[in-house]
Amino acid sequence: MPDVKLLTFPSKGEESRLQNEASTGLPMVLVPSLPKAEAEATAGNFQSRQQTTVSGAKNDLLLVCSTRRRSCALVNTPSPCINKAIHHIQELERKIEGWFQQLEHTPHQMFPLTVQDGKVVRFSSPDPSSVQPLVSTLFLPDLSVEGMGLCARESGTSTPLREETRAVLSEVIDLIARLEADRQEAEAALKTEKERRKTLGKKIDCLSLWRLQQLPAAVQKEHESCVRDICELQWHLKCKEEIQKQERERLTKTEVLNLRLQDDIDFVKKHSPLLKEKMKMESLTISLIEKSQEEANKKMSETDSKLQQKQWQFDDASSKAKEEQQNMVKEINDIMYTLQELQNDFGQTKVVWNMYCNKVLEIEKKMEDGDKLFKELQEIIPVLEEQETTLNNEITDLMLKIEEQVFQNQDLKNKYEKLQQHTQITTSDGESKISLLREKYNRKFRDLSDMRNKNKECELEIEDLIQKIQESEDTVVRLQKERTRMCKAIGRNKEHTIKAKAELSQVVMIHSASKAMLEDMEQQTFIDEAKIRKTIENTRKECMKEIKELVIIKSKMASGNSELKQGQADANIEKEDTQKIFYEVMTETNQHQKKVEEFQKLNKETIERVKNLKTTLLEHEMKLTQTEGILSEKKITAQRQLRDLNEQNSEVSNELDRVLMRTEDLRKKTEYFKASQIAMEKVAKAAEDATAELQIDFQAVEFKYKNAVSSVNNLQTEVANCKKRFELSKETHSTLFENRQNIMAENETALQNSRQKNLDLALEYRALQKTFLETKSSLVCSYDKNVQKSASLQDHQQLSLLQRRMHRAVVEYFEQRSLHSQAGLATFQALSHKNSQDVGRVQEDLSKAVQRISAFLHSLTDGSTTTEDAATNKQPAIDAFLKHKKKPTVQITV
Numbered sequence: 001m002p003d004v005k006l007l008t009f010p011s012k013g014e015e016s017r018l019q020n021e022a023s024t025g026l027p028m029v030l031v032p033s034l035p036k037a038e039a040e041a042t043a044g045n046f047q048s049r050q051q052t053t054v055s056g057a058k059n060d061l062l063l064v065c066s067t068r069r070r071s072c073a074l075v076n077t078p079s080p081c082i083n084k085a086i087h088h089i090q091e092l093e094r095k096i097e098g099w100f101q102q103l104e105h106t107p108h109q110m111f112p113l114t115v116q117d118g119k120v121v122r123f124s125s126p127d128p129s130s131v132q133p134l135v136s137t138l139f140l141p142d143l144s145v146e147g148m149g150l151c152a153r154e155s156g157t158s159t160p161l162r163e164e165t166r167a168v169l170s171e172v173i174d175l176i177a178r179l180e181a182d183r184q185e186a187e188a189a190l191k192t193e194k195e196r197r198k199t200l201g202k203k204i205d206c207l208s209l210w211r212l213q214q215l216p217a218a219v220q221k222e223h224e225s226c227v228r229d230i231c232e233l234q235w236h237l238k239c240k241e242e243i244q245k246q247e248r249e250r251l252t253k254t255e256v257l258n259l260r261l262q263d264d265i266d267f268v269k270k271h272s273p274l275l276k277e278k279m280k281m282e283s284l285t286i287s288l289i290e291k292s293q294e295e296a297n298k299k300m301s302e303t304d305s306k307l308q309q310k311q312w313q314f315d316d317a318s319s320k321a322k323e324e325q326q327n328m329v330k331e332i333n334d335i336m337y338t339l340q341e342l343q344n345d346f347g348q349t350k351v352v353w354n355m356y357c358n359k360v361l362e363i364e365k366k367m368e369d370g371d372k373l374f375k376e377l378q379e380i381i382p383v384l385e386e387q388e389t390t391l392n393n394e395i396t397d398l399m400l401k402i403e404e405q406v407f408q409n410q411d412l413k414n415k416y417e418k419l420q421q422h423t424q425i426t427t428s429d430g431e432s433k434i435s436l437l438r439e440k441y442n443r444k445f446r447d448l449s450d451m452r453n454k455n456k457e458c459e460l461e462i463e464d465l466i467q468k469i470q471e472s473e474d475t476v477v478r479l480q481k482e483r484t485r486m487c488k489a490i491g492r493n494k495e496h497t498i499k500a501k502a503e504l505s506q507v508v509m510i511h512s513a514s515k516a517m518l519e520d521m522e523q524q525t526f527i528d529e530a531k532i533r534k535t536i537e538n539t540r541k542e543c544m545k546e547i548k549e550l551v552i553i554k555s556k557m558a559s560g561n562s563e564l565k566q567g568q569a570d571a572n573i574e575k576e577d578t579q580k581i582f583y584e585v586m587t588e589t590n591q592h593q594k595k596v597e598e599f600q601k602l603n604k605e606t607i608e609r610v611k612n613l614k615t616t617l618l619e620h621e622m623k624l625t626q627t628e629g630i631l632s633e634k635k636i637t638a639q640r641q642l643r644d645l646n647e648q649n650s651e652v653s654n655e656l657d658r659v660l661m662r663t664e665d666l667r668k669k670t671e672y673f674k675a676s677q678i679a680m681e682k683v684a685k686a687a688e689d690a691t692a693e694l695q696i697d698f699q700a701v702e703f704k705y706k707n708a709v710s711s712v713n714n715l716q717t718e719v720a721n722c723k724k725r726f727e728l729s730k731e732t733h734s735t736l737f738e739n740r741q742n743i744m745a746e747n748e749t750a751l752q753n754s755r756q757k758n759l760d761l762a763l764e765y766r767a768l769q770k771t772f773l774e775t776k777s778s779l780v781c782s783y784d785k786n787v788q789k790s791a792s793l794q795d796h797q798q799l800s801l802l803q804r805r806m807h808r809a810v811v812e813y814f815e816q817r818s819l820h821s822q823a824g825l826a827t828f829q830a831l832s833h834k835n836s837q838d839v840g841r842v843q844e845d846l847s848k849a850v851q852r853i854s855a856f857l858h859s860l861t862d863g864s865t866t867t868e869d870a871a872t873n874k875q876p877a878i879d880a881f882l883k884h885k886k887k888p889t890v891q892i893t894v
Contacts, residue, residue, distance in 0.1 A: 088172055092168050183829075190818065200811065444747060454758070455754060465764075468768075472772065496796070
């Protein structure tokens with residue numbers, strides 16, 4: 001037996017684990033050692049094929065899967081086992097031909113077939129003692145291939161041809177057995193691949209069910225959570241598109257202006273030699289102007305300093321004048337107030353004067369009536385003189401009574417004056433106390449109103465904070481639910497990631513290779529784009545230069561023709577015109593440059609302003625919505641407060657009006673009493689004069705006396721009523737004062753309580769603000785996490801898509817590989833069947849040849865025929881063998 005070497009066929013599992021697992025079933029083939037040249041040739045072909053398959057596998061990784069290049073090496077290339085078998089069969093044929101040729105040359109060197117130790121030995125070494133015929137020494141009548149039964153003698157020497165034939169036959173048998181073992185291993189690999197295909201199909205069904213059931217809900221939730229962000233981004237995109245449109249329009253305008261300016265600059269450059277002289281002259285004039293301007297600036301600075309001093313003096317004078325004017329306005333207001341008071345007093349005095357005038361008229365009428373009575377009494381005097389005597393006694397009695405009544409009246413007057421002084425003192429004290437109480441009441445009312453406003457503001461802020469707290473609690477609950485849901489989803493995602501990591505490891509190699517290729521392609525495209533841009537810019541510059549040159553040439557041609565036509569006479573006029581045009585163009589260019597710079601600055605400022613305005617607009621809109629809600633609530637509360645305050649003010653004003661009415665009534669009554677008292681004194685004086693002079697007026701005096709008594713009684717009753725009212729007012733005032741003091745004490749306690757509450761509320765507000773900021777930061781963190789999760793979900797979706805594509809590609813690859821392996825097995829089976837048929841034919845042919853040779857040898861041993869007959873019998877056998885030999889060799893194609 002020749003030396004045997006182990007050769008392993010290349011597996012394509014270097015690229016992915018699935019392919020490794022699928023390709024673990026590839027066999028290891030035993031290949032017999034060839035001669036050195038043939039072995040090196042076969043090894044070189046095998047290595048080249050292996051390298052091509054590996055390079056093809058790497059390229060297939062980049063192109064996802066190419067089914068033709070990923071076929072098995074046993075299918076695309078003829079296997080070394082089959083090639084070896086064909087090679088050995090061809091060697092057998094050659095050696096048999098050589099042997100037959102040796103037979104022709106040496107017909108008597110034939111070796112008989114011997115049996116030693118129960119083994120049939122053919123082609124044994126010749127013994128001189130035992131020389132048998134050729135047929136018995138070569139073959140048995142029935143040729144059969146019996147594996148290892150074809151062996152040499154244990155003792156003795158064997159021919160090299162026999163050993164070579166034995167080795168070839170044994171190698172062919174080993175190769176056939178090896179092919180059978182490979183077939184069985186391929187069948188086992190097919191079964192494992194089928195089982196794997198079933199498991200992969202189950203996994204695909206599970207993944208499709210998961211995709212149908214759970215993915216849409218998760219995608220819908222994420223879509224709902226991201227709808228607002230998408231809308232905002234769309235709005236921002238629309239705004240940015242509008243801004244880009246506006247900027248493009250501005251760019252077009254500025255480009256047009258730049259082109260115009262470039263044309264003007266080119267025109268100026270054309271006429272630059274003519275204008276340099278003028279520029280020098282203008283520079284000299286400008287230097288003179290600058291000197292004069294510096295002098296003017298100095299004068300201006302001096303005048304500005306003087307003007308500032310005058311302005312400061314003017315401001316001081318205006319401030320003093322304003323202060324004096326304010327003082328004058330205050331004095332005028334005081335004078336107007338005193339004038340109004342004097343006018344009111346003058347009106348009151350006019351009313352009093354009218355009353356006195358009416359009383360004087362009444363008294364004059366009464367005097368006229370008294371004169372008439374006096375005349376009548378003079379007529380009745382003689383009658384009355386008689387009665388005088390009688391009446392004197394009565395008068396004396398009456399005088400005594402009058403004196404007593406006068407004393408009583410004086411006592412009453414003194415009492416009345418004392419009461420009046422007491423009422424004045426009490427009224428003044430009461431008014432001062434009332435004014436102080438009013439001031440205190442107003443202050444406390446203002447404090448109360450301020451405190452109420454503050455309390456209401458605090459209540460509103462507390463309500464807002466409570467609402468925010470409720471909203472934050474709701475958001476916390478919602479976020480907790482989302483967190484639990486996300487934890488579940490994370491657990492599922494972890495499971496999926498554990499599954500996906502195994503598949504990711506497969507994708508990473510493909511992705512890295514594709515990424516490297518993409519980077520190379522991007523670099524190449526970037527270099528190409530840069531080259532193209534440079535070429536485009538160069539071409540643009542060249543085109544612009546050519547256009548400018550054409551314009552300059554045209555202008556030169558036109559100017560040359562015009563100069564030739566006009567002549568030297570018009571040269572001076574043209575110079576002046578060109579100088580004017582140059583000056584105008586220079587001014588225009590300076591203006592245009594300034595405008596361009598201003599436009600650029602304005603453009604930048606407007607862009608920044610637009611950005612700032614947009615940000616401020618968004619902030620103001622948010623603040624407006626918040627302030628509208630707050631103001632609406634404040635408005636409602638303020639309306640309620642206004643209603644309550646109006647009601648309280650109305651009650652207080654009614655009470656004040658009542659008190660003022662009472663005080664005014666009391667004042668009027670006191671004035672009326674004073675006036676009546678003065679009238680009574682005048683009447684008493686007149687009555688005394690009349691009684692002293694006239695006794696006739698006695699009846700009138702009695703009548704007046706009765707009236708006086710009745711008025712005194714009325715006065716007494718009114719004084720008593722006044723006392724009662726004063727006592728009642730004192731009692732009511734004392735009760736009201738006590739009530740007010742109690743209310744003030746209660747208000748002070750309430751104020752202290754409210755201050756403490758406000759402090760507590762402020763502390764709570766600070767704590768709530770801290771919690772709000774913490775919740776806000778947590779919400780921001782959760783939002784970032786959600787964004788990261790959404791990004792991871794997107795990555796997971798992309799990975800799942802890649803995994804599906806890879807899975808489909810792998811499934812297709814394995815299906816095609818299984819089909820290829822099935823086809824290879826079928827071809828192997830067909831070839832083995834053909835080989836078995838060919839071997840059977842060869843055996844039949846050999847058996848026939850052996851029979852003929854045995855018959856020929858038998859005839860030779862019997863001696864029935866001559867050598868000529870033997871030659872004639874030998875010739876057809878050789879011809880038949882050559883016919884069989886000339887048949888085409890077996891070609892195994894895959």
